[in-house]
Amino acid sequence: MGMKKIATFNVNSVRSRLHILERWLNDTNIDILCLQETKTEDATFPSEFFHQKGFQVFYCGEKAYNGVAVASKEKPAWVSFGLGDGLLPDGRTRMVHCLFGDDLHLINLYVPQGKALDHPDYEMKLKFFDRLLKYLDKNFTPESKIIVVGDLNVAPTDMDVTNPDNKRNHVCFHEDVKKAFNSLLEWGFVDVFRKHRPGEGEFSFWDYRVKNALERNIGWRIDHLLATKPVAERSKDAYVARELRAWEKPSDHAPVVGKFEL
């Protein structure tokens, strides 16, 4: 089948980022594009844009908050939204799962940020990881071919933030949420991005509020590309398309791209 490029991009409103997607997709051949924070209801999702760029697109969003989408050149066998465990919130606007071919699973996530360690949303965030692990247990084994991507709202190691010691009580850097992230690795996922980019300063998010955050490279690596071994073995490269963060009216995130021989 050849080399496939799979990207994850928190767009911070898909409708406000069409100029960025237009420019990027015109000079970068992406096979599967996973979006988070589309921030729009399905009726107002700009599906026509993706069709014109040669993608099929599947989305589930809500007004102003959350929302995930998968745009794919190849038609998936099926697509489903949410954690499907009967609990609420059901995660429809935070998780989309597609099957490609007959055994390649792609799960695109927008994990709750959590707000504050003592906020109910942080509890929900930790629960989200629990529920995801149960989803994996129920549907797969570590030998399954699974790619998990998305904004996981966790910087898993000290290398993944700029000032780790200032951030020990941050909802994206607290021990508990790092433990939740690591439980994914323990379940059977490889951090595919780190396999190819083990160095310092590899961020995917630079806060709008930090002055010259990109030039000073004050950022976070919270957008991830994980895969079970059978897929991770086929990964050939991974990188952050950080140039997009410097374009006009950017998202605060940049895409993370993985190349897989599939």
Added chain:
Amino acid sequence: MGMKKIATFNVNSVRSRLHILERWLNDTNIDILCLQETKTEDATFPSEFFHQKGFQVFYCGEKAYNGVAVASKEKPAWVSFGLGDGLLPDGRTRMVHCLFGDDLHLINLYVPQGKALDHPDYEMKLKFFDRLLKYLDKNFTPESKIIVVGDLNVAPTDMDVTNPDNKRNHVCFHEDVKKAFNSLLEWGFVDVFRKHRPGEGEFSFWDYRVKNALERNIGWRIDHLLATKPVAERSKDAYVARELRAWEKPSDHAPVVGKFEL
């Protein structure tokens, strides 16, 4: 002194229109630019932009509403804001009067829109014309050299709107407000724009809410260029710079430009 170009432009927020002004002023040599609806307090007026474009600039605005400015290549002898009659509102953010040389007066107006025929603002609008006429009586005779420009929020004749019969009860087209406009002509002003452009479809405002208003030319002529006879005799041309209405993120108005041999 040679040919002078004087323009009136309701910018619908000066700070949101700098890209339009940048592009326009780079390829059009304007001597005096009169702005309305600058929508910004003086502390946040982008005076540096006008300085860089070679203008002196004088402005009086308020947060979110109203606001007038005059940008001039030549330094005026003096500038004053408001109707100066001791009544309230004083009109500081709706009228600016400059003297050029020792006898050329320029009055730039943003007349209240009026909201509805039965709204107190409509009464205020008619009063505004009364107060303006008193201002003229007090300071000038019809032999004075005066240019009056601005968004007068009146379409004076059936030719100046698209569907006159639908608009008889509109605050910019009602008989009473047209009477107020005509009282300016009777006082001693010539409609300089109509002197040069007597034809149909000469509009200066196209409502954002009307689908494809510009292409369909569904608009209003409410931005005006008037002058007393001694100045009107020296007018050589007038036109609407309607191309600006088609640029990215335009104002809902286009500039009206007059050329005068002064």
Added chain:
DNA sequence: GCGCAGGTGG
């Protein structure tokens, strides 16, 4: 429809 305001969110 597109400015503004103030507010929430990350």
Added chain:
DNA sequence: CCACCTGCGC
């Protein structure tokens, strides 16, 4: 800083 919201003005 830059998305979103509601509400207002034209």
